[in-house]
Amino acid sequence: MTYPSKSRQVRIEFVALLAACALFLSTVEYLIPKPVPFMRIGLANLPLIIGLGLLKEKEYMLLALLKVLGQGLVTGTIFSYIVLFSIAGTIASTTLMYIVYRFFNRWVSLIGVSIAGAMASNIAQLLLSRYLLFGAAARLIAPPFLVVGLISSILLGIFAQQFVQKSQWYNSLQEGPL
Amino acid sequence: MKRIRLGDIIIFLLSLVIIVASLGSYGSLSGKPEVRVQAEGREWIYDLSVDTIASFQGPVGATSIEIQDGKVHVLDSDCRNKVCIAAGWISASGQWIICLPNNVFIRIEGTTQPKPGGVDDISF
Amino acid sequence: MKVANIRLVMGLVALPAILLQKSFIGIIIQATYVILLATSHGRRFKIIPNLILLFSVSSAHLLQPHGLHLFSIGRFPITAGALTLGAHKACTLIALLYLSHYMVTARPQFPGKLGKLISMQFYYFERITTTWQTITPKRPVIKAIDQVLLNVSGSSLESPPHPSKQAAREDHLVKDLISNGVHLVILWGLFLLGSLAILPVI
Numbered sequence: 001m002t003y004p005s006k007s008r009q010v011r012i013e014f015v016a017l018l019a020a021c022a023l024f025l026s027t028v029e030y031l032i033p034k035p036v037p038f039m040r041i042g043l044a045n046l047p048l049i050i051g052l053g054l055l056k057e058k059e060y061m062l063l064a065l066l067k068v069l070g071q072g073l074v075t076g077t078i079f080s081y082i083v084l085f086s087i088a089g090t091i092a093s094t095t096l097m098y099i100v101y102r103f104f105n106r107w108v109s110l111i112g113v114s115i116a117g118a119m120a121s122n123i124a125q126l127l128l129s130r131y132l133l134f135g136a137a138a139r140l141i142a143p144p145f146l147v148v149g150l151i152s153s154i155l156l157g158i159f160a161q162q163f164v165q166k167s168q169w170y171n172s173l174q175e176g177p178l
Numbered sequence: 179m180k181r182i183r184l185g186d187i188i189i190f191l192l193s194l195v196i197i198v199a200s201l202g203s204y205g206s207l208s209g210k211p212e213v214r215v216q217a218e219g220r221e222w223i224y225d226l227s228v229d230t231i232a233s234f235q236g237p238v239g240a241t242s243i244e245i246q247d248g249k250v251h252v253l254d255s256d257c258r259n260k261v262c263i264a265a266g267w268i269s270a271s272g273q274w275i276i277c278l279p280n281n282v283f284i285r286i287e288g289t290t291q292p293k294p295g296g297v298d299d300i301s302f
Numbered sequence: 303m304k305v306a307n308i309r310l311v312m313g314l315v316a317l318p319a320i321l322l323q324k325s326f327i328g329i330i331i332q333a334t335y336v337i338l339l340a341t342s343h344g345r346r347f348k349i350i351p352n353l354i355l356l357f358s359v360s361s362a363h364l365l366q367p368h369g370l371h372l373f374s375i376g377r378f379p380i381t382a383g384a385l386t387l388g389a390h391k392a393c394t395l396i397a398l399l400y401l402s403h404y405m406v407t408a409r410p411q412f413p414g415k416l417g418k419l420i421s422m423q424f425y426y427f428e429r430i431t432t433t434w435q436t437i438t439p440k441r442p443v444i445k446a447i448d449q450v451l452l453n454v455s456g457s458s459l460e461s462p463p464h465p466s467k468q469a470a471r472e473d474h475l476v477k478d479l480i481s482n483g484v485h486l487v488i489l490w491g492l493f494l495l496g497s498l499a500i501l502p503v504i
Binding site for chain 1: 181182185186188190193194196197
Binding site: 012069079082 | 313314317345359362363365391395398399401402403405406416419420422423424425426427429430431434444447448451452454455
């Protein structure tokens with residue numbers, strides 16, 4: 001696939017490919033047994049982080065949308081409360097990550113971007129859980145939830161950074177900055 | 179680690195600050211003011227900060243209370259003298275209202291701001 | 303209307319009946335009904351995660367005492383009202399969950415460009431999954447990922463990425479319309495019973 005070709009069709013297919021990666025990773029994460037159901041690793045965010053260097057703004061938003069829809073369909077949660085959390089978290093994190101990447105690229109590596117995205121997503125979800133699920137007691141799960149998010153996002157960020165540097169696939173597609 | 183940049187450190191520290199701030203939520207669990215009502219040989223508990231209306235049965239009929247804006251009072255009662263209703267609103271820890279004929283006892287517990295000028299404001 | 307879309311629409315229409323249910327017994331019946339619906343169409347009901355959900359949401363609500371004081375753990379009061387409220391919310395969530403499981407059982411086709419995109423996404427998803435399973439050296443990870451990605455994206459040039467559509471089973475259409483109509487009547491009926499306080503709230 002010759003990516004630098006501006007053919008719209010090819011670029012759209014590429015978004016679908018990244019979205020499929022997100023789907024794959026979220027299924028993998030879904031299958032990992034977790035002691036507490038609310039502690040998430042956020043594997044599905046990897047394509048969202050890596051895609052920052054490859055996609056234009058509108059394409060990136062499309063990717064986020066496809067990620068949420070795909071995840072919702074596969075886990076069957078698409079018409080329940082839970083997808084609201086996915087939507088809120090994804091909107092918050094992709095917006096912040098995009099801004100950080102776009103304007104602060106020189107000072108921030110993908111690690112920082114990943115952390116920012118995770119914090120934004122977790123805070124958005126905590127706020128949502130306070131009003132929809134738990135009530136005022138939601139504040140109690142905030143600290144461990146945020147700490148797990150911080151640690152996992154750092155690890156994810158490190159992996160993303162490594163991937164972007166070492167992957168042949170990625171580097172053959174590099175088109176320059178957004 | 180390869181190429182950690184300044185921005186990463188800043189974002190990381192900001193995140194730590196947010197986490198530490200969220201730890202503050204652990205303080206406010208104990209001692210929240212609650213309204214405890216004893217009637218029918220059992221006890222009911224309500225959060226003083228949540229507006230509610232509740233009703234209890236007794237020997238002479240029903241007595242109902244209303245919690246509103248962090249205060250509680252007897253809304254209505256089937257007793258003859260209605261002294262409990264006349265007692266008005268209470269909002270501080272330790273204050274109580276009682277409907278003697280109907281055997282309903284209402285009391286505020288937990289930590290609240292202490293009110294100046296006495297604990298009971300039941301008037302006869 | 304295809305079978306898949308009927309279920310989709312039915313679920314959407316049933317949504318308020320579950321969300322606005324006032325009665326605790328009502329939501330339990332609704333949830334049970336929906337769970338049976340989903341499991342009879344192939345979805346699995348895993349008891350443990352749902353129990354964990356029920357437990358955690360209920361206990362979170364215990365922190366705001368309400369209603370009859372049943373007993374205390376040390377100084378911590380367990381109140382019936384708070385338990386019911388929490389359990390009610392958890393049941394609502396579970397009902398919604400299995401309702402949406404049911405809604406997607408027949409693989410609804412989303413209309414328009416977005417629908418095509420999603421189909422493309424799922425197409426690539428299956429290609430990624432199968433390719434990942436067949437490549438042998440899975441370490442180093444990045445090289446393995448590269449292999450999968452190059453493989454998957456390379457092949458897209460030749461074949462137009464449109465998955466073969468399942469043949470619409472038109473013959474079951476009427477039966478499905480009727481059964482979904484029945485589901486709607488039952489769920490909304492339960493809602494009405496709950497609203498009219500015929501079913502107890504607590």
